[in-house]
Amino acid sequence: MRVNSWLPLGLLAGGLSCADPGLPSKLERTNLLRALIADSRADIALVEIRAVVVMTERGCLPCTKAFSKLMENHVEDPSVLFWVSASGQGLDISAYQATPTQVIWDHDDRLRSTGILEGSGAILLRHGAIDTIIDLEARGLEGSLQYIIADLEKTSSDPL
Amino acid sequence: MTVHFGLVRDRRSPLTKFLVLSPAFIAFVFLSCSSPAEPERPPATHSLTFNTGFPVKARHAGVHTNQPDGREFVYFADAVTHKKLLFFDTKGNLVDSVGLTAGIDSLGEIAGLSILSMDTIVLSSMYTNKVALIGRRGNVIGVTDLSPMLARPDSAYYETWASATTPFLAGNACYFSIALVANSIRQEQRAPLLNDAQQTARYYHLNNLSPRIVSVTGIGDEPQVTFALDSFYWKMHSGPFAMPESGLYECLNDLVFVRSNYSSVIQVLSAHDHAAHTSFSVASRHSAAAISPHATGPSAIFHLQDSVNQRLATGGYVQAIRYDVPSGHYLVVLVHSIPATSPAEERGLVRPFSILEYDSTFQLVREHEFEGRRHLMFSLLCLSTGTYIQRWEDQRVLMSGKHAFDLLPLDAGE
Numbered sequence: 001m002r003v004n005s006w007l008p009l010g011l012l013a014g015g016l017s018c019a020d021p022g023l024p025s026k027l028e029r030t031n032l033l034r035a036l037i038a039d040s041r042a043d044i045a046l047v048e049i050r051a052v053v054v055m056t057e058r059g060c061l062p063c064t065k066a067f068s069k070l071m072e073n074h075v076e077d078p079s080v081l082f083w084v085s086a087s088g089q090g091l092d093i094s095a096y097q098a099t100p101t102q103v104i105w106d107h108d109d110r111l112r113s114t115g116i117l118e119g120s121g122a123i124l125l126r127h128g129a130i131d132t133i134i135d136l137e138a139r140g141l142e143g144s145l146q147y148i149i150a151d152l153e154k155t156s157s158d159p160l
Numbered sequence: 161m162t163v164h165f166g167l168v169r170d171r172r173s174p175l176t177k178f179l180v181l182s183p184a185f186i187a188f189v190f191l192s193c194s195s196p197a198e199p200e201r202p203p204a205t206h207s208l209t210f211n212t213g214f215p216v217k218a219r220h221a222g223v224h225t226n227q228p229d230g231r232e233f234v235y236f237a238d239a240v241t242h243k244k245l246l247f248f249d250t251k252g253n254l255v256d257s258v259g260l261t262a263g264i265d266s267l268g269e270i271a272g273l274s275i276l277s278m279d280t281i282v283l284s285s286m287y288t289n290k291v292a293l294i295g296r297r298g299n300v301i302g303v304t305d306l307s308p309m310l311a312r313p314d315s316a317y318y319e320t321w322a323s324a325t326t327p328f329l330a331g332n333a334c335y336f337s338i339a340l341v342a343n344s345i346r347q348e349q350r351a352p353l354l355n356d357a358q359q360t361a362r363y364y365h366l367n368n369l370s371p372r373i374v375s376v377t378g379i380g381d382e383p384q385v386t387f388a389l390d391s392f393y394w395k396m397h398s399g400p401f402a403m404p405e406s407g408l409y410e411c412l413n414d415l416v417f418v419r420s421n422y423s424s425v426i427q428v429l430s431a432h433d434h435a436a437h438t439s440f441s442v443a444s445r446h447s448a449a450a451i452s453p454h455a456t457g458p459s460a461i462f463h464l465q466d467s468v469n470q471r472l473a474t475g476g477y478v479q480a481i482r483y484d485v486p487s488g489h490y491l492v493v494l495v496h497s498i499p500a501t502s503p504a505e506e507r508g509l510v511r512p513f514s515i516l517e518y519d520s521t522f523q524l525v526r527e528h529e530f531e532g533r534r535h536l537m538f539s540l541l542c543l544s545t546g547t548y549i550q551r552w553e554d555q556r557v558l559m560s561g562k563h564a565f566d567l568l569p570l571d572a573g574e
Contacts, residue, residue, distance in 0.1 A: 085555075087215045087555055087558050087559055088214060088215060088238065088240060088241030088242070088559075089215045089217050089238070089240060089241075090240060091240065091241075092240050092241050093241050094241050094242070094243075097241070105559075107554070107555040107556040107559060108555070108556075109555075
């Protein structure tokens with residue numbers, strides 16, 4: 001009886017929250033990301049971050065190497081957070097080890113387990129909320145890299 | 161079957177090998193040859209620990225025996241992040257450190273690493289077909305570009321891949337597996353591109369008919385290449401079959417063991433004449449020893465990589481081959497197949513595995529079964545006192561840089 005009475009409400013909520021019930025919504029992803037970051041670095045507020053740059057050794061490693069080389073220029077940018085889930089066997093992580101202020105080390109693949117991002121890429125944020133998620137793949141790599149770089153350059157002068 | 165080779169380890173001094181590889185650098189080897197005494201073998205300890213400060217990789221780890229005194233050193237290199245090569249004694253004490261930065265600057269990216277002597281290290285590059293010799297201080301002695309020797313009459317060319325699990329030196333030569341380059345920044349060297357199914361099928365077909373191995377002698381002097389195992393894949397499965405593999409070979413005792421994930425048969429080349437001498441088939445009580453091959457066609461071609469990854473995640477295949485010094489047996493590491501429907505956490509290299517012992521005539525002696533998640537099946541150190549296998553490491557332990565190896569219980573029998 002109780003189940004039946006709640007069923008229409010449940011269906012309505014499910015229908016409104018997102019089209020694909022298998023994927024978390026942008027808001028849910030933002031909350032997951034906020035919780036993950038707070039768990040590792042309580043001093044970092046998501047609203048102060050323009051991008052979370054994710055480096056892993058999964059997927060297309062040459063793509064990540066190229067991405068990492070580009071992103072090393074931002075390793076001291078306080079509005080870019082580096083989320084590194086790599087051992088250094090495939091990807092050169094010396095720049096992140098040398099400048100650890102903006103780096104979160106994820107040895108347990110916690111970000112991947114949230115489903116926000118499977119491999120390397122970038123999570124672009126606006127006003128503390130996820131705006132765009134870019135999953136790096138060999139196909140379309142050049143366009144993805146250009147998009148990320150352009151976004152970081154474009155927003156560098158914007159207020160957070 | 162009688163096999164008249166490979167029973168004796170290479171007894172030629174590094175000087176002899178080095179003279180063939182690079183006569184210009186004799187002085188370096190003289191510096192490393194001081195004590196002629198043969199040390200007594202200490203009893204094997206049950207475990208060894210090496211504090212490298214970085215994660216270790218089977219391809220860049222091994223045992224080097226100094227000649228002529230016979231002292232053994234264990235080495236580990238990190239050619240990506242820390243960019244150095246470390247030598248340890250067999251008790252785990254750090255003996256020497258060699259910087260790899262100059263070598264990386266010369267090659268772009270280091271793929272393979274082999275120790276000729278502690279004063280002469282041979283490096284191979286990733287993607288660019290280069291080989292470099294570096295000295296004990298990390299200084300580059302010389303670089304050789306093999307690309308001109310790897311061009312085909314049809315203008316396409318081969319790319320070299322160093323062994324994924326062992327050094328790439330055997331006898332007086334460097335050995336590499338080769339694959340036809342699919343795409344090149346040099347337009348004239350391009351094989352058919354991957355954006356067209358028919359063209360891609362043609363590329364795989366050409367690969368199937370290509371030689372599998374190239375040996376290079378005279379590095380640093382006048383390099384010469386010899387191709388071996390012609391039409392390797394075609395002979396394995398004649399028909400439309402694809403997916404060239406990289407680095408699936410091992411250099412052990414002046415023999416080169418060439419394998420494929422698609423076949424349980426291992427080809428054995430003699431490093432003396434670069435010709436195939438024999439082959440043997442791997443058979444396990446616990447698992448298949450090869451994944452099924454692909455029939456490629458225009459509809460299947462774009463899903464090939466995913467399909468191969470799925471098959472490797474659950475299928476049984478040979479992971480590595482090593483030589484156990486005390487027994488004189490070859491060790492074939494075989495990852496066990498599991499049902500294709502197994503959950504993600506049970507797939508990949510966390511699976512159980514077997515180590516199959518083969519004698520010097522490649523007859524199976526016994527099979528040892530190991531549980532998953534206890535040891536890294538592909539990371540083995542073959543010392544004169546016994547073979548050690550790296551203890552399982554999650555990423556946190558891996559990053560700590562302290563690595564433990566346990567003595568393989570090969571005497572325990574089945």
